[in-house]
Amino acid sequence: MKTDPHSHTHHYTAEELRALFSRKGLRTTRQREIVLCELTRCNSHPTAEELLAAVREIDPDISQATIYNTLEAFVGCGIARRISSTLAGGACRYDADMGEHVHLVLEDGRVMDVPMDLSKQILDAVPESVLQELSQRVGFELSGIKIELLGH
Amino acid sequence: MKTDPHSHTHHYTAEELRALFSRKGLRTTRQREIVLCELTRCNSHPTAEELLAAVREIDPDISQATIYNTLEAFVGCGIARRISSTLAGGACRYDADMGEHVHLVLEDGRVMDVPMDLSKQILDAVPESVLQELSQRVGFELSGIKIELLGH
DNA sequence: TTTGATGCAAAGACTTTGCATGCTT
DNA sequence: AAGCATGCAAAGTCTTTGCATCAAA
Numbered sequence: 001m002k003t004d005p006h007s008h009t010h011h012y013t014a015e016e017l018r019a020l021f022s023r024k025g026l027r028t029t030r031q032r033e034i035v036l037c038e039l040t041r042c043n044s045h046p047t048a049e050e051l052l053a054a055v056r057e058i059d060p061d062i063s064q065a066t067i068y069n070t071l072e073a074f075v076g077c078g079i080a081r082r083i084s085s086t087l088a089g090g091a092c093r094y095d096a097d098m099g100e101h102v103h104l105v106l107e108d109g110r111v112m113d114v115p116m117d118l119s120k121q122i123l124d125a126v127p128e129s130v131l132q133e134l135s136q137r138v139g140f141e142l143s144g145i146k147i148e149l150l151g152h
Numbered sequence: 153m154k155t156d157p158h159s160h161t162h163h164y165t166a167e168e169l170r171a172l173f174s175r176k177g178l179r180t181t182r183q184r185e186i187v188l189c190e191l192t193r194c195n196s197h198p199t200a201e202e203l204l205a206a207v208r209e210i211d212p213d214i215s216q217a218t219i220y221n222t223l224e225a226f227v228g229c230g231i232a233r234r235i236s237s238t239l240a241g242g243a244c245r246y247d248a249d250m251g252e253h254v255h256l257v258l259e260d261g262r263v264m265d266v267p268m269d270l271s272k273q274i275l276d277a278v279p280e281s282v283l284q285e286l287s288q289r290v291g292f293e294l295s296g297i298k299i300e301l302l303g304h
Numbered sequence: 305t306t307t308g309a310t311g312c313a314a315a316g317a318c319t320t321t322g323c324a325t326g327c328t329t
Numbered sequence: 330a331a332g333c334a335t336g337c338a339a340a341g342t343c344t345t346t347g348c349a350t351c352a353a354a
Contacts, residue, residue: 027308027353048343063311068344070309082238084298091343092238104290105298118286125277131301134270138256140303146236146257147299149283151292179328179333200318215336220319222334243318309352316345326335 012037024077034058035070036079036096045083045093045103045111083111084148100145107152114149122147164189176229186210187222188231191248197235197255197263199243235263236300252297259304266301274299 012020017036021028038054039046046054052067071094074080083093087109095103101119104112114122126145135142164172169188173180190206191198198206204219223246226232235245239261247255253271256264266274278297287294 029309029353031310061311065312065345066310072345073309084236084238086234086236086244086298104286104292104294106292107295112290114286115289118282118289121282122278125279125282126274127277130270130273130277134256134266134301135303137267137270138264138303140256140258142256142301142303143259144302145299146238146302147297149286149294150296150298151287151290151294181328181334183335213336217320217337218335224320225334306354307352308354310350312348312350314346316343318341318343320341321339323337324335325337326333328333329331 012040020079024079026073026077030059031055031062031066032070032073034062035067036074039074039080039094039096043097043113045095047091047093049091051094102147102149104149104151107150164192172231176231178225178229182211183207183214183218184222184225186214187219188226188248191226191232191246195249195265197245197247199245201243203246254299254301256301256303259302 014033017033018028021032026032034055035051038051038058042054044050048064048067048071051071052062052064055062055067071080071082074096075082075094078098079096081095081098083095083103084090084105087105087107090109093111097113099116100123101116102114102122104114106112113119123145131142131145166185169185170180173184178184186207187203190203190210194206196202200216200219200223203223204214204216207214207219223232223234226248227234227246230250231248233247233250235247235255236242236257239257239259242261245263249265251268252275253268254266254274256266258264265271275297283294283297
């Protein structure tokens with residue numbers, strides 16, 4: 001898998017990780033440090049299974065349950081995002097890049113990041129006024145927007 | 153699954169169904185007629201399981217495998233769409249309303265349609281030029297856009 | 305010390321598959 | 330008649346759970 005020259009993945013220091021987890025109300029554990037590091041390091045969008053494999057190259061004793069628990073915790077507190085699994089046979093994919101961006105989902109299940117400049121143009125184009133209108137009309141608070149372009 | 157008396161969804165005649173399937177290269181079967189009718193009738197966004205239940209109220213002998221086969225076929229030829237299952241514990245949901253529209257996905261897994269006027273405003277706001285630029289840059293043809301607003 | 309996190313294995317949920325039979329074209 | 334579609338049940342894949350143990354706060 002190739003490196004995307006437009007992606008700029010942040011590398012956390014141990015200190016930053018500790019601060020981040022603490023701020024989110026999560027305990028700092030060796031497993032979580034490794035999971036988040038690997039999730040940001042491989043700037044693909046791994047499935048739980050792929051992430052487990054990556055993580056086990058660093059610590060072979062980390063369990064599958066921990067991967068799922070951890071990803072759930074990360075998603076729950078906004079450290080990571082779950083990406084589409086709407087293509088047949090799909091496992092969920094995960095993303096730790098919290099800069100809002102658009103995903104390009106290929107028919108075979110691969111997921112790529114849309115380069116930041118284009119992502120911004122797309123996201124900024126969505127009229128704030130429409131979102132407010134919608135929020136009022138349906139009575140739900142909007143907490144995010146997810147845009148996927150489908151490609152082949 | 154409940155019937156929504158206020159639904160504006162189109163109701164297919166037997167003729168229309170036959171024509172639609174034929175045009176898409178699918179054979180017309182009793183099962184497919186029922187599945188598509190139910191999928192359009194209940195304007196919620198059922199999971200395969202929910203749809204199976206609805207369909208079985210009409211014909212109790214329709215099998216689970218047929219539901220999955222049929223939905224796969226419908227999605228493959230553009231008769232139906234698969235909607236996000238990115239929330240934990242999620243089964244895929246399906247939608248037969250082919251007018252492009254935006255979905256509002258709640259944290260508990262429920263999916264609602266964003267009203268057509270607002271959906272249009274959001275979708276129309278995405279700059280065509282950016283999509284073309286992206287298509288060129290990544291070398292994939294874009295075949296669709298999926299926008300989900302997250303709410304709670 | 306207290307409480308949340310981990311690891312293990314089993315269970316659960318969701319989807320796909322193989323194959324014999326039936327139905328559409 | 331030919332070939333796709335169906336039904337059944339089993340298998341497969343992905344995810345969650347119960348519980349004893351361990352570690353962070």
